[in-house]
Amino acid sequence: MKRPTIADVARRAGVSKGAVSYALNGQPGVSEATRQRILAIAAEIGFSPSSAARALSGATANAVGLALCRPARILGIEPFFMELISGVEAELSARSYALTLQVVADQEAEIAVYRRWWAERRVDGVFVCDLRTDDRRIPALEELQLPAVVIGGPGHTGSLTSVWSDDAAALVETVEYLVALGHRRIARVGGLPSLLHTEIRTDAFGEVCRRLGLDEAATVWSDYTGEEGARATRRLLSSANRPTAVIYDNDVMAIAGLSVAQEMGLAVPGDLSIVAWDDSPLCQLVHPPLTALGRDIPAYGAHAARQLLAVIAGEPVTGLQDETAHLTPRGSTAPPRRG
């Protein structure tokens, strides 16, 4: 089957190729009657303009890029990324933009991908995930002048627009809730310490514990996998003065932690309260269901997509603070058992 071109449409409509282009792109230069006739013919013969020809003649690529820097097993197990992608994609395809995805090994590889995409004119802009403090991707993108939206923050985004959520506030709310239940020894199993949002949570955790005069507020580090989450939990629960509540930086580690508690003969929530960050459906699959900090991740992705399209269009954008995660209490939190 031969692909129809703009010349085919022009011939059938008895107009010039220029007229077809104007009609398709909603530009002035053709009468309304002609425009309608051209659109009808285009639809009839299944014509869509070649994205290559369009990109080459100075218009946009109509595609944006997302590079993911996580190993396969983590990408798979964390619902976060796929939900984010779903939301991004819904917004993009509504505006006829394509999403180009690439998995990269590290920051250097990611920067190389941005440079290649830019040189190839393959994308009009990119999303940046997993922001770090002193992130080398920021100056690289600024230098390329490639439109970009950072999914994360606040701060550390240079001149780039960002879409973020107030993790500090969500963490404080969680600690205050646990303290209201009567907990005094609260621990946290954190995510990768090199990520900015981990640091923001860690700082907020230290601060609120100090303010409320809590005993040693330990944070142990992990990498979002169940394995490491389980190991961290074992360490915490084996200590002399074990915590009565643990906050986990993702749902997978929280579920692993629940399993460890049960294996060690501790009742949840009687002996140990558990809170998961990221309220995916996983949290309600286990027994007891997990109290969790959740927010609408597909919407977060959609907002980021909208910002990026605005940056690409040259519209003024100021960045966006998305909703703060809210706590949904379920069966895994309760007052600590006296003992």
Place this chain on the structure above:
Amino acid sequence: MKRPTIADVARRAGVSKGAVSYALNGQPGVSEATRQRILAIAAEIGFSPSSAARALSGATANAVGLALCRPARILGIEPFFMELISGVEAELSARSYALTLQVVADQEAEIAVYRRWWAERRVDGVFVCDLRTDDRRIPALEELQLPAVVIGGPGHTGSLTSVWSDDAAALVETVEYLVALGHRRIARVGGLPSLLHTEIRTDAFGEVCRRLGLDEAATVWSDYTGEEGARATRRLLSSANRPTAVIYDNDVMAIAGLSVAQEMGLAVPGDLSIVAWDDSPLCQLVHPPLTALGRDIPAYGAHAARQLLAVIAGEPVTGLQDETAHLTPRGSTAPPRRG
């Protein structure tokens, strides 16, 4: 920053644009010394050929497409797709191919996306997931003559190449294992009945149960969510002659089923054995860890990508039977308690 073009490289090297093109694409027509000099200059000034210009001048788009037809909440919770994408992407980026992703609402929308991609010359080929019997996407792709690889089967793929795994054999192995443990009443919580692989498993299940002379082998349908998996399990466990073992068509439903058993006061594996299909890390997060049918999903994706690139290159391809899922016994299966 101005993007370098082939003309910039040619000027610096003191050769024609044609020579640069030959050098970059490994074509004869330039001496080895000239080729090396051109490549060095291209690397130095960060030149990558415009994908648009390249696609327009008859070469390939260097991109392939994947359309996913599942709602966001299911895409997020099932590790399968993200693992598949990771594997696909690893193979593609090693060959400098981009992956274009789109989420669609239904088969009609998916076919429309294929038509648009084809008309736009945006992709050189596509992957087809979630094959159905009498799948309308197959004739549509055949008509477009758009290179495609079906991830699924066997059979029902028309003239398209496919990469598949023998689900029937894996199911038979599982049932035989449960029977060897002493189970006689085995049930199954199936996935969406409209999908071909569900049908293949259902047929195999019915057949092996008949062959082994098992009592009524019930399959109840679900949709891969924990919610529906839990509901199906409650129905099964409330029946007069409840099963002593249940096979679930994905890990999420199996975990939900485990939770329901515990909520109903049944011991796993004492009162109920559970087997999950898809052995994601989730299976080892719960207590007891789930016996599961697993295989290497990223590798499956990589194999599919290799097949698609071969089809695009016009090489002869015969399709590929991937490894059969193998059973990993863990704590959720045991002989049924006498009673």
Place this chain on the structure above:
DNA sequence: CTGAAAGCGCTTACAG
């Protein structure tokens, strides 16, 4: 409101 033409940045026959 419409048409003819240049140009985007490559690839690839076609001469030398």
Place this chain on the structure above:
DNA sequence: CTGAAAGCGCTTACAG
């Protein structure tokens, strides 16, 4: 082995 040129399919000033 190398260079000059046509052509891919669009968009967009520029004349009419």
